[in-house]
Amino acid sequence: MHQKNERENILSVVGGHHIAAVDLFVGGKSLGELSSGALKPPLVSFVVICWNYAQFVSQTIASIKDQDYPNFECIVINNGSTDDSGAVIENAVADDKRFTIAHLPENLGQLGAAFWALDRIKGNFVVFVDADDILFPAFASTHLQVHLAVPRSVAMSTSNIVEINAAGELLTRRYDLFGKDGGADTKGLAPENKVVRLSTISDEQYRLLGSQTSTRSPYKGGWFWAPGTSNMFRRTVLDMCRIKSHSNIFMRSSDSHFNHLCHAIGGTAIIDHHLAGYRQHGSNYFSKTETIAGVRQGSPNFAAISRDTTRETLECLLERTAFFNWILAGRYWAVIDQLPNVHPELLPGYFGENATKDLFTRHIQKICDEFGYKISVRQICARFDRTSAKKIFRDGLAPENHPLAKRQFRLNSMKKVLSFFKRKKQTS
């Protein structure tokens, strides 16, 4: 904003640090004044999850302290580290009151720690931070500005990264898969004087940001996010993505669960501007090497694990069928096909695996209760071969409901026969 400097002179002291008080603006007028102080800037929650990254985590924490959007809290989770992460974290946080440190006795896994944190954070916008990554100072403000100014609100935003090595040296300028297949995306942000604006983003920067931003509709799947620390989620959507389980340990990356599901729920804003450094240092969970066009990512056993984890994500949807069928407004089955994140031609293979069949067997009663037997039989038959489909209903339904499903199967096959004769008639 052109009056930026005049506005930044209100200072407050938080934990010994001088921080500019933050205000938002609409058409050049202060939101606090417009609303008689009733409306406030949102609180951003950073969740740093650290497992044995003592050598990197202090840089990560420092990069959060340097954010130009001061209205944040940060919870640093020492996820059962066996190195000296704990001491390093305490040291790096020092007396900054915006930070909370949690030392967990055991490693809950990255996703497990993320769920653990969800019960404890207060912000409406959430960023999960890998303890080996570095945020650029404008990370939070840029993501927030995009969330508040996209033409239609979305569940999450993602920005590009630069890849760096253990010493912090630059490897690549961008992540190769970022924003892939963006042909149908909606470009741009809403006009600058009609939206809520952050004081740290000038008119010129806002226009530039608009040209770098696009919105991907939830109907379109695939992996197009940058890895690691590059996303800001809406808290309300993350809350929909919890997995019911007897254990609180989830040994998987948080983005493999949250990205696919949150995007399928409410879409993603893609900011093609690098706002974080992603570190490649040999002990990464996922990658072998920096991304180069044409070189396949992921270690070999990653693909196998990935299938199990997508089933976990799928179960999230099946467990709350009634809820999701309602809010997804007719997209429920499309999302079921989208979450496995495999090529449509490979979907039959995915559904053919025993683990997938077991999954649907466990939840078929909920599906029938929500959709009725006619639609349930039709949808299950569209995804599984007939024998497996029958088995799913037989094993999963309460015995008194078996006849209801059987009837639909019979009607279904009669229809098939009829349509076969019809077609024959037409051709002859």
Next chain:
Amino acid sequence: MGSPMNLLRPLNDAPLISFVLINWNYGRFVRRAIASIRNQDYKNFECLVIDNASSDDSRQVIQEEIKDDHRFTPLLLDENLNQMGALLHVLPRLQGQLVNICDADDILFENFASYHSQVHLGAQYPIGFSSSGVLECDEDGQILTGRFDPFEGFPRLKTKLILRKDAARISELADSDYESLGDAVLQVPETQMSWVWSPGTSNVYRKEMLELCRPAEAPRIYVAAVDNYYAPFINAMASSALITKPLSGYRFHGSNRFATSPSMLGLRAMTRSGRERSINRRRDIITTLCSDPARYLEVLGERFWSVIDLPSSVDCVDRVESFESERIQKDIEKNFAKLHATFGDDLRDRLSERMNRETVARLWKRCWKILDEHNSTIKQT
């Protein structure tokens, strides 16, 4: 400031806005709402603060917050008439040409009234109501989204306000404000058949439109949201304008009856029960049209029949399903004499487009039987 010739004197010439603040057990929010009305830069308003028989500390809060500001009138009801019930209860006594129904959990920006008032005065064509952007916020007032999702959801024809020198000007708006407001206005044609407005508080209606479209056979305790019924109906009558700038805060919180989550791309923002209620209540438009067909035909002309399809179109419910519902059948049956007097035998064709053949035949027979009996009793007496 513009030329003194067309600048309205704040208290004498500018239209009076009546705020109707309706509260039910929002003691924790209502103070903010009242303050946001008191802080309007627009001076010519009255505000009726209705308490719908709250059981929390609302009444005390309301009295405290109003103090001795004579522009505010508290009205403490002994029973909960609900939102629509409370509005219809006080509608005849409102003085303003413009009316805003404010939810007690929402917040108006200080320029809300002046912008809306200016749009009503400066629009190229007279409009039935104006609707402005909202910021969705949480219980604490923290911003969640920049807009309510269906708002401005369809590409619209841009409309400018009339030239600054020709317009009746609200004195609170500087020349530059007038121009930037002009850039932010979109016209919604009266043929709009889906929801493009912001919710509740963000709408300012012309009072005569609220009266013209007043729901027929409204019960005293009327469980319905005002905007749900009035916005599409008034738009069909007189068109509306969107102000594509946020001018109020819409609070999303756990006890909100309609919302499931902040509005988002591709996500249904309403609860299941909320949607059922809203479909049902929006059919009151059909009831109202049937109750006085001659009058509405005069206003709407040929469009009478497309407006009667408005509820099913806005809610994406099958038209036939809507008309086959028991209550609509009853409405037609009850008002059959009037409908037939207005449309003649054309009525049967019109109904046939909206119902199954057997239903029309049955309805037709039944209605004539009742009508004949009625006529014969009149003759006898």
